[in-house]
Amino acid sequence: MTKSVESLHTAIQRINRTTRERFKTTFDEINAKFQETFPRFFSGGRAELRLTDDPDILEAGVEIVAQPPGKRLQNITLLSGGEKALTATALIFAIFLIKPSPFCLLDEVDAPLDDANIDRFNLFVRDMSKISQFLLITHNKKTMEMADSLYGITMQEPGVSKVITLKF
Structure with missing residues (x-):
């Protein structure tokens, strides 16, 4: 019985060590x-992820701090709504860039953005479309203009949807 408890304790320590190593590696890559x-979304500035002070990395929280151009470095909670969204x-x-998938679905991510931020968002998505296919749900005309294909869904009568396709 003692040997089983020791074996279990050793296995738990090994799992915890591996988990801490993987978390730290992934956290550093994402950061x-x-x-x-x-800086690509803000035309400058800087941002970083920070672990909160906790002796155990697995118990620590993650803080997001950002410094848009012309502002001081601050917690994300102190940014404007558009800055938070961006x-x-x-x-x-x-996170996506760590291990890109064949496609990415974004649902109205551009909704809270103003025209200048929409342009930077669209440029970034256009660049990213070289490595993955992007499906964007949007109501923004500028975002629609940069698409290779558009699929519109309309309801001409209750309960009956119609798909309209445009390819460029």
Whole structure:
């Protein structure tokens, strides 16, 4: 019985060590990509992920700090709504870039963005479309203009949807 308990304890320690190593490696990779993507969305500035102070990395929280151009470095909670949305989008793409999938579906990610930010978002998606296919649900005309294909869904009568396709 003692040997089984020791064996179980050793296995748990090994799993915890491996988990900590993988978490730290992945966290560092995402943070590096986030530091690359953020300036592209803001035409400058900087951002980073930070672990909160906790002796156990697996118990620590993650803070997002950002410095849009002309502002000071601050927690994401202190940013404007548009800045928060753009920062979150930069983080989503940073995570995506670690292990890109064949396609990515984004549902109205561009909705809270103003025209200048829409342009940077669209340029980024256009660049990313070289490595993955992007399916965007949007109501934004600028985003629609940059698409290779458009699929519109209309309801001409209740309960009956019609698909309209445009390819460029």
